[in-house]
Amino acid sequence: MIIVLKNGTTKQEAENFSNILTEKYGVQVNAWHGAMSTVLGLLGDTHKVDIESIGAYELVESVKRVQEPYKKVNRAFHPNNTVIELENGIKIGDGSLNIIAGPCSVESEAQIIQVAKAVKESGATLLRGGAFKPRTSPYAFQGLHADGIELLLKAKKETGLPIVTEIMSAEHIDLFKDVDIIQVGARNMQNFELLKSLGKLDKPILLKRGLANTIEETLMSAEYIMSEGNEKVILCERGIRTFETYTRNTLDVSAVAIFKKLSHLPVIVDPSHAAGIPWLVEPLSISSLGVGADALIIEVHNDPPHALSDGAQSLTPDRFDMIAKRIFAAKSALDSALK
């Protein structure tokens, strides 16, 4: 960490301040006195040094980190890719491509089983479906809750597909004990109490990037989960909020490549929610392969217009079948061409 002191700071003031830092954080401090300003360099383990607290000292002009503030997530300390293995042998993060498909909301047994069978047929390897639904309006359908999870488990039994579903509160954790992957939605990415609770489980967590969260903040939220002991974290890019209004959000493909470089965690992409436009699912999926996505999470609904939530971006099973074939073909082609 580098601290630039204000113009006019005396050597004595700089020295006193260095002593405070050493005492408070156990770091070594080197000073470098320039003509216009004095610069301090902190040595040692600075990841617990609070950058804002440092900035509060009157004599501090600005502060700059040199080390990343995350450790468990950091590829520097864990060079190999983390691979998440599920009970049926599926691996996420090993270089293969998984497609997680299913409806936005679980609505009925018939619906979820029909969709599950269809997406499995088309090559999907995991089933998604919402039982707890975060909705902007209190008057919109909020999901079937415990019943929704029951239906997902029935669909799992029927098809063998592991299931992914979203949690909205730590109070519901018991309901998720048979869920294969627990999803944390974009709106809860910085619900730190929830993250800490999930960090105590031994179960994969799919962590969606928040609508307006930086790459670093996303990695810090993963660090929350990992620092509690659960190292099975999967990152998910799902579009960020920008000024553009044609798409619901702006898919940030660069973030996928950067997550893969800075961390060792698997990274998946949600092209359905990013754009909110069904015809964009195919091009955005193929685009995501180019930046190294380990999996795609795609909304598929047997009857989009009657879907109780988020119908606008979901596909029919027929259309999904065509698209999934093309995505897998693109994956194989790129793997051969780029190996």
Added chain:
Amino acid sequence: MIIVLKNGTTKQEAENFSNILTEKYGVQVNAWHGAMSTVLGLLGDTHKVDIESIGAYELVESVKRVQEPYKKVNRAFHPNNTVIELENGIKIGDGSLNIIAGPCSVESEAQIIQVAKAVKESGATLLRGGAFKPRTSPYAFQGLHADGIELLLKAKKETGLPIVTEIMSAEHIDLFKDVDIIQVGARNMQNFELLKSLGKLDKPILLKRGLANTIEETLMSAEYIMSEGNEKVILCERGIRTFETYTRNTLDVSAVAIFKKLSHLPVIVDPSHAAGIPWLVEPLSISSLGVGADALIIEVHNDPPHALSDGAQSLTPDRFDMIAKRIFAAKSALDSALK
């Protein structure tokens, strides 16, 4: 609600679709057939009609709301200002100005009592202090939790100032039973499970706008609380995330005036967190008076550099005293000039 159908939709298709809408949502549908497109108008109570679900129909080009999607929050249905009264007679929303002041985190009994006395002396009418702290890093100080609330209550007993403090999970609600105003932080503005739990209380809720949430989404989150029965909601503008990097966030003063127009709820401004720069607290506070802020929430710390969190934007009691005097003077002056 107005629905534009795709170019090429037949009259028969439009009619079938209208029948579906009538059946599903109990609304009347009027069709208007243009040369290039057909437009449907929905009559009746459309606030439960799911705009995304409508958009999913193949024949729909686009959908536009005419009515606002919120009801309880809406000034149209509740023309008078909501005024929140606290036990010591303080009113928020009646045209007066309240200043809520205190440290980012409660750190010790000595600290919170000293700050409470100082800010009361300077004219603050409520005390704020964090017991549960949402921090980006799991390694940063997370607050004193229940002990922090105890210390706040001691400071309240000592000074008579009602207290405002942040909740991070519905599981902690019992700890907040003697808190005067419960704050929902920006990161939890769309933690809908938490909002629903708070909606069951009979206690004022200070709802901070999310970093990247629109004005409408903020009002919808207030609607979540109110739709459960708790009508004591206070909105708070605290800066939004933009491309600008000089300030931590960009204070959106327009939002304050718009919240006041669209809703009947009191609106407060947090100039400390918006900018993250102590010298901006005064100008942003006075600026907020110009758009009708009912209260300001300002961080004050007895010893900023040693603050365990967010020290960078907090003020010493001495500096706060000067600033508070100027803010109250500006308030009186504006009230006289503009009455």
Added chain:
Amino acid sequence: MIIVLKNGTTKQEAENFSNILTEKYGVQVNAWHGAMSTVLGLLGDTHKVDIESIGAYELVESVKRVQEPYKKVNRAFHPNNTVIELENGIKIGDGSLNIIAGPCSVESEAQIIQVAKAVKESGATLLRGGAFKPRTSPYAFQGLHADGIELLLKAKKETGLPIVTEIMSAEHIDLFKDVDIIQVGARNMQNFELLKSLGKLDKPILLKRGLANTIEETLMSAEYIMSEGNEKVILCERGIRTFETYTRNTLDVSAVAIFKKLSHLPVIVDPSHAAGIPWLVEPLSISSLGVGADALIIEVHNDPPHALSDGAQSLTPDRFDMIAKRIFAAKSALDSALK
């Protein structure tokens, strides 16, 4: 165009207003009277109707376009792809992939010829190089101007590669008479006087999307050029400004697919400027293939650290050679897999 009138508007007022619209814009107006509001639908050619002027009428609640405001650019009126042919037979927009490569700034004859030869060897089909450089600071290197264009033309003579270079003012148009493609930079995307001047030429214009311009605004700027008679416009996605700070800008791959759908113009991607990070050029290039990019524009410099501008995102010829091979391999693979 659909106009929602304010609650409380009388039938007579609505009728008077309809008459004004008919008279002013020559459109037909249909009225539909609901319980809460009256809606007007405008028929006929509404692309010249000024949406803001309509919104200024006291009785107007809101306005919504049904037709796109662009015509010449619109795929609806020009279903086939526009293909730009250059003198040496290169085609942009015909389904093939072109790579436009070269240094950010032209610095010397030796430099530009060396880079031109190298990139041609690696498969690039056009040469780029800046002679007029838009720089944030007046103290930064501003380009060699006319001399820079001379050097590009020498490199073209030497290698046969057509050249692409940026114009910053209509006053310089004469200097660009032998340039193959004139580039309009992101900062000048809404320099409408410049666009109108370029619209009078018979020469391809590469129009970069502005840092904070929407997809629709970009298409409207292309419309400016085309409405003056020059139909040879190439759109370029180069990243938009968002809150993320890890990358210089956020590459919006969705925009590429959307430009291809809404318009018939060729679309290229600039992965170098979007991210500002050399190692991201390869993944972002391959990602761009997935959304249908017709060409890539990549910065290559013989000596990045000594580059006089924008060195941070450019590649050495050796690295470019490796990357170009992989990009072309990916293009062939995807073309075979997805045909």
Added chain:
Amino acid sequence: MIIVLKNGTTKQEAENFSNILTEKYGVQVNAWHGAMSTVLGLLGDTHKVDIESIGAYELVESVKRVQEPYKKVNRAFHPNNTVIELENGIKIGDGSLNIIAGPCSVESEAQIIQVAKAVKESGATLLRGGAFKPRTSPYAFQGLHADGIELLLKAKKETGLPIVTEIMSAEHIDLFKDVDIIQVGARNMQNFELLKSLGKLDKPILLKRGLANTIEETLMSAEYIMSEGNEKVILCERGIRTFETYTRNTLDVSAVAIFKKLSHLPVIVDPSHAAGIPWLVEPLSISSLGVGADALIIEVHNDPPHALSDGAQSLTPDRFDMIAKRIFAAKSALDSALK
């Protein structure tokens, strides 16, 4: 300037690099070798050192400026406020408040003279009106050009109000010789060729912040003008582009206070364009006083609904009269209360 070198850089490499920097930029370089990284500090005049060029060196991890990159604009080198004096004795930047009012577009002699008289009556001290109009659509009204300027000059003769009008291309400079203040619009804020041309004049330039330009970039554009010799620059905050859609743009009041702190130039606010909503003009104007605005630029039209451009945000003279009175009253009140 501080340069952090990559982990693993040897002392010899750091030394070689330091020598290159000294040779290239004439700066002194101090090295500080930490356990994990080496940090270089550059001494001397670094404002011409190109931060991107430094970042291009393989061994560089990151670069951080300590000094601001602007000089002429910088309050550090020019502590007193710049005050712009106009021929009729009006001063901008001396602590008084000026209101610049008038229509978006000049449409006819009758219109501009009528508006000029009305706004003068209400206390406006300058007249604004667009002759060259930057419009998103080529089909929208583009202004009366030279004729528009003639009409403004007639209105000036009639009322004595100095005039402010926008320039869109350096080619038109001659037409502006009798204009009192030349405005550079938000879309041209980084039209550097135009800025350089205006820098050669001896006439005040009103520079509007770009839609998506940072505070620092705005100051750098002012530096472009000043570095050519014209020191009469007025900065204008007019709203930035964010994710919020209720307002056209988000007025960034913090920027006003920051411009005043970092530079010595007068700062004005455009509440009309920022929000695009007439009823917000008053609260945003008063809000702007709180952050130190030297002037306000407000759109006033004798007949908003028939305005040929931007009618949505303009006011009638009657409404302006009421608002102007309240703004001046607020200004006096705040001046007394805060002196």
